[in-house]
Amino acid sequence: MEWIELNSKEQFDNLFESQSVFAVFKHSTRCSVSSTAKNRIEKEWRHQFPAYYLDLLRHRDVSNYIAERTGIEHQSPQLIVVEDKKVIYDASHSFIFVNEIEPTSIP
Numbered sequence: 001m002e003w004i005e006l007n008s009k010e011q012f013d014n015l016f017e018s019q020s021v022f023a024v025f026k027h028s029t030r031c032s033v034s035s036t037a038k039n040r041i042e043k044e045w046r047h048q049f050p051a052y053y054l055d056l057l058r059h060r061d062v063s064n065y066i067a068e069r070t071g072i073e074h075q076s077p078q079l080i081v082v083e084d085k086k087v088i089y090d091a092s093h094s095f096i097f098v099n100e101i102e103p104t105s106i107p
Contacts, residue, residue, distance in 0.1 A: 001045040003053035021049040034077035044098040
């Protein structure tokens with residue numbers, strides 16, 4: 001899997017408005033739980049839609065904006081999947097299970 005760095009509110013707005021399905025992983029680079037979750041996602045990822053990586057230590061403002069825009073409370077680590085401008089998956093910590101993600105528009 002290849003992460004795409006997410007680093008601005010404008011970038012998130014563009015994704016939200018133009019991308020049919022995408023994932024955002026909120027990651028704290030100083031947290032071992034977050035590192036474990038990231039490693040597990042990377043091993044299990046089989047989806048054909050883009051996955052964005054948000055470094056919370058550098059871009060906490062973007063995380064707060066995502067929470068505001070989606071209505072999903074900030075967590076860390078956290079995986080959010082958006083499809084057609086709606087959150088279809090939201091999980092955090094050890095409750096992130098890639099095999100539970102089922103977008104309808106992409107196999």
